[in-house]
Amino acid sequence: MKLVIDQNLCKGCNLCTMVCPYNIFQEGSELNKKGVVVPELDRPERCTNCRLASLYQRRLCGVCQLICPDQAIKWIEEEPYESMKVVIEY
Amino acid sequence: MKSVEDWYRHDRMPHIFCTGCGNGTVINCTLEAVMQMGWDIDNTIFISGIGCSSRSPGYITTDSLHTTHGRALAFATGVKLAKPEFDVVVFTGDGDLSAIGGNHFIHACRRNINMTVICMNNMIYGMTGGQGSPCTPAGAISTTTPYGATEPVFDLARLAEASGANYSARWTAYHVKELTKAIKVGMEIPGFSFIEAMTQCPTSYGRRNKLRTTTSMLEYMRDNAVLLNKAKRMEAEGRELSPGRFTVGEFVKRFRPALGVVKDEE
Ligand SMILES: Cc1ncc(C[n+]2csc(CCOP(=O)(O)OP(=O)(O)O)c2C)c(N)n1
Ligand code: SF4
Ligand code: SF4
Ligand code: SF4
Ligand SMILES: [Mg+2]
Numbered sequence: 001m002k003l004v005i006d007q008n009l010c011k012g013c014n015l016c017t018m019v020c021p022y023n024i025f026q027e028g029s030e031l032n033k034k035g036v037v038v039p040e041l042d043r044p045e046r047c048t049n050c051r052l053a054s055l056y057q058r059r060l061c062g063v064c065q066l067i068c069p070d071q072a073i074k075w076i077e078e079e080p081y082e083s084m085k086v087v088i089e090y
Numbered sequence: 091m092k093s094v095e096d097w098y099r100h101d102r103m104p105h106i107f108c109t110g111c112g113n114g115t116v117i118n119c120t121l122e123a124v125m126q127m128g129w130d131i132d133n134t135i136f137i138s139g140i141g142c143s144s145r146s147p148g149y150i151t152t153d154s155l156h157t158t159h160g161r162a163l164a165f166a167t168g169v170k171l172a173k174p175e176f177d178v179v180v181f182t183g184d185g186d187l188s189a190i191g192g193n194h195f196i197h198a199c200r201r202n203i204n205m206t207v208i209c210m211n212n213m214i215y216g217m218t219g220g221q222g223s224p225c226t227p228a229g230a231i232s233t234t235t236p237y238g239a240t241e242p243v244f245d246l247a248r249l250a251e252a253s254g255a256n257y258s259a260r261w262t263a264y265h266v267k268e269l270t271k272a273i274k275v276g277m278e279i280p281g282f283s284f285i286e287a288m289t290q291c292p293t294s295y296g297r298r299n300k301l302r303t304t305t306s307m308l309e310y311m312r313d314n315a316v317l318l319n320k321a322k323r324m325e326a327e328g329r330e331l332s333p334g335r336f337t338v339g340e341f342v343k344r345f346r347p348a349l350g351v352v353k354d355e356e
Contacts, residue, residue, distance in 0.1 A: 009103060013110030013304045019266075066122060066266040069114030070104055 110304025112289025160191030220294030256281030281348030
């Protein structure tokens, strides 16, 4: 599972930066195309829910999603890695 | 199994609430509690009055009634009596519930009607630009109290308890897990369940009261909320809560006879 912020919904209130026990959400610095400074994610793979949701079959922690007033925080399924062909030239 | 996503009207998002407004958080917690209850979209109805908080049902897929200012509880009583098998939830604001709708509030508590009422108390009339409400704390600046509010405030959770509600609790938009749990307990209990959610209104309240950023408003709630048990211990020791601090927790949970409860087949 992968943690994402929906760029169309986030209004940049920074409440998520207050609550994550891993400080994954960091105040952003650049305006997106809607004119909002969306927080940046610092190593989101550390998130409890990213790591363990599929094992427990339910949402874990989830405090950021509950507090986000704009319903902008989600987890999406990650694309499985595609096998790559490596060409070795002699 | 339905997911919480099914309960949001995605075609209406993003919602109109200002950046950092606490109302969105309370909707999240409410829908999370509804999911835990396993309620059915077609059997649940959200009812509200007028105010920013009262716009919440418009973002939820179920049937809803967006009624007139202060009258949500009167409409909800009608719905519950006509359709007792429906799960009824009311969203209201501090102004809607305790100013213009104050009488409906105490009588709905007294009748102990089987519904869950969630009040987003931002201590101000948010929608109309920041007039003082019966919950605007002493000293706070609003457009109607430019020199600072001086009147005593209503303690809504205790008012509900004194008026006869079966369940009353108060949490804040910072305490999302506790708030969700309280809403769920309120939904489980037959009779009138009241949950007061202290919310931040950065636009009409924070801006004028030295709480300019949303995060500073949440820090204020985090740092000033005192658990009810702790407040009771302090009272026993003869110590008072310092001004600006407020209690959170479960105020009452009881099983008085309620109106509008569907009895199981007898
Ligand atoms: C009968 C009537 N009187 C006054 C108004 C104007 N009015 C609209 S919202 C509001 C106050 C809302 O305050 P609150 O319930 O605290 O909601 P908030 O916007 O703070 O969430 C008022 C006075 C109205 N719409 N109808
Ligand atoms: S809490 Fe939600 S809306 Fe606010 S900054 Fe974080 S992702 Fe954006
Ligand atoms: S679910 Fe918890 S750990 Fe994961 S990002 Fe949100 S707050 Fe952090
Ligand atoms: S005015 Fe206040 S209560 Fe209304 S949407 Fe804005 S922040 Fe929320
Ligand atoms: Mg209000």
